[in-house]
Amino acid sequence: MDTLISWFQEHGGSVDASSLGFAEIDGQGRAAVAKRDLPEGHNLFSIPRSLTLSTRNSPLPKLLGDALWKTHELGKGWVGLILCMMWEEAQGPASKWSGYLATLPTDFNTPMFWSEEDIQELKGTAVVDKIGKEDAEKDYHGRLIPCLNARPDLFLPELLSTCYSLEQYHTHGSRILSRSFHVEKSDDEDSDEDAEAGCSDAMDTDEAPQLVAPSGPGSAENDSAAGAAGEDSDDEDDEDVGDVAMVPMADMLNARYGSENAKLFYERYDLNMVTTKPIKAGEQIWNTYGDPPNADLLRRYGHVDVVSLPGGGEGNPADIVEVRADLVVDCISSGAGDLSERIDWWLDQGGDDTFALDRDLELPPDCISFIRLLQLTSGEWDKAQTKGKLPKGKMEPAIASVAVEVLTRRLAQYPTSIEDDEVLLSPERTGTLSLNRKHAIIVRLGEKRILRGMLDNMRKLAQGDGKKYNKRKADDKGGRSGKKARQ
Numbered sequence: 001m002d003t004l005i006s007w008f009q010e011h012g013g014s015v016d017a018s019s020l021g022f023a024e025i026d027g028q029g030r031a032a033v034a035k036r037d038l039p040e041g042h043n044l045f046s047i048p049r050s051l052t053l054s055t056r057n058s059p060l061p062k063l064l065g066d067a068l069w070k071t072h073e074l075g076k077g078w079v080g081l082i083l084c085m086m087w088e089e090a091q092g093p094a095s096k097w098s099g100y101l102a103t104l105p106t107d108f109n110t111p112m113f114w115s116e117e118d119i120q121e122l123k124g125t126a127v128v129d130k131i132g133k134e135d136a137e138k139d140y141h142g143r144l145i146p147c148l149n150a151r152p153d154l155f156l157p158e159l160l161s162t163c164y165s166l167e168q169y170h171t172h173g174s175r176i177l178s179r180s181f182h183v184e185k186s187d188d189e190d191s192d193e194d195a196e197a198g199c200s201d202a203m204d205t206d207e208a209p210q211l212v213a214p215s216g217p218g219s220a221e222n223d224s225a226a227g228a229a230g231e232d233s234d235d236e237d238d239e240d241v242g243d244v245a246m247v248p249m250a251d252m253l254n255a256r257y258g259s260e261n262a263k264l265f266y267e268r269y270d271l272n273m274v275t276t277k278p279i280k281a282g283e284q285i286w287n288t289y290g291d292p293p294n295a296d297l298l299r300r301y302g303h304v305d306v307v308s309l310p311g312g313g314e315g316n317p318a319d320i321v322e323v324r325a326d327l328v329v330d331c332i333s334s335g336a337g338d339l340s341e342r343i344d345w346w347l348d349q350g351g352d353d354t355f356a357l358d359r360d361l362e363l364p365p366d367c368i369s370f371i372r373l374l375q376l377t378s379g380e381w382d383k384a385q386t387k388g389k390l391p392k393g394k395m396e397p398a399i400a401s402v403a404v405e406v407l408t409r410r411l412a413q414y415p416t417s418i419e420d421d422e423v424l425l426s427p428e429r430t431g432t433l434s435l436n437r438k439h440a441i442i443v444r445l446g447e448k449r450i451l452r453g454m455l456d457n458m459r460k461l462a463q464g465d466g467k468k469y470n471k472r473k474a475d476d477k478g479g480r481s482g483k484k485a486r487q
């Protein structure tokens with residue numbers, strides 16, 4: 001840590017060393033800790049914007065030139081930033097970021113580095129399809145290697161097997177996935193005139209950059225600012241990859257569900273890490289990673305959150321289960337003829353191909369709407385098209401019956417039962433598990449518990465009165481419309 005702090009201060013960063021220290025915490029790596037009682041609003045450290053490592057700040061893109069940058073599509077996804085990080089590391093002490101790069105991790109607990117056997121433990125969860133290793137390797141061979149070969153003066157051939165290896169590509173990609181921030185240009189960088197006119201409002205914003213990953217190391221399909229596969233690919237096309245930045249010092253803070261007590265604030269020239277709550281001496285200083293479900297935490301950061309749940313027990317309150325629309329179709333189509341026209345229309349109307357079930361154990365309104373659409377009589381289907389309106393997300397017993405079938409089949413996609421997993425995580429057994437296996441069991445158990453809770457609810461509803469359910473929902477939400485599936 002001393003190397004990082006000295007490097008940081010030599011390059012214009014400032015740290016309140018009387019308030020903040022670093023400690024190694026079992027199972028969490030390095031962590032920031034309060035050295036004394038801190039009030040809310042205390043500035044812990046400041047990072048000059050120029051010290052963040054991004055394609056905007058590294059000199060490499062200019063040295064490479066626009067033409068090559070475009071030919072190899074280095075402005076798409078993370079390939080450009082990975083190349084900058086590789087190149088900066090290859091410069092050794094001549095790189096402005098050498099003192100920082102030397103402190104970054106080289107080992108990760110993310111499924112990207114798991115054996116096939118460990119990945120099998122995640123079967124049924126949404127993680128498996130989102131790891132993105134193949135896409136990353138396709139980008140490495142298809143975009144990065146041709147660029148390296150085109151400029152041997154910049155990428156020295158004798159360093160290709162070390163600094164520019166596939167292994168290093170994955171390492172830098174994983175560093176970005178677990179540590180990068182979204183740092184938009186300050187008004188000054190956009191335009192000096194604009195900055196004069198009105199930068200202060202923009203910089204006073206409460207919008208802090210967070211540890212978010214705008215696109216996967218291998219493919220824009222794999223990650224997004226929302227942290228879910230493929231969902232934001234349209235937005236990603238518009239995204240400025242120059243906004244993805246490694247932020248020295250700020251990336252030393254851990255996070256845990258609901259524990260945030262510090263946050264990074266944008267200022268005109270600096271990014272400031274400021275306490276958002278009073279913190280007692282000895283307590284950990286936590287940032288937020290946006291409180292994602294355990295499946296995303298594991299995939300991106302290599303750990304899971306296990307905290308007390310509101311209804312009792314332990315787990316991650318933000319857990320969700322993804323249910324693919326095609327499973328819903330399979331559960332209906334047996335008796336309903338060709339549904340492809342309705343499915344296409346659903347997608348044209350902006351409907352999702354995946355539904356996210358969360359711990360409130362209610363079927364999401366968009367999933368209800370989709371089931372209703374598939375069940376419309378042909379007369380009702382004609383009417384819906386004429387009006388251009390999707391059915392309302394209103395629950396009724398017939399919908400709950402379909403949901404029972406969908407949830408039962410979704411639960412069967414996990415090879416093990418809830419009871420099997422509970423035994424594996426019991427105090428007598430948990431010590432015998434590898435870290436990867438333990439993490440996988442925690443992820444899949446959290447998902448299965450949601451499915452089972454929802455299944456119990458749907459069974460009751462299928463036999464009872466849907467009106468009561470809709471009334472209760474409206475009462476619970478004070479008449480607000482239902483929660484949308486994850487965006």
Ligand SMILES: C[S@@+](CC[C@H](N)C(=O)[O-])C[C@H]1O[C@@H](n2cnc3c(N)ncnc32)[C@H](O)[C@@H]1O
Pocket residue numbers: 027028029030031105178179211251252253254255256300301302303304
């Ligand atoms: C932004 S870095 C934080 C600093 C990091 N601990 C280090 O040693 O450099 C994010 C990484 O910290 C670890 N981490 C963060 N929060 C954690 C938590 N609540 N439990 C376990 N590990 C955590 C994970 O390995 C994650 O990928």
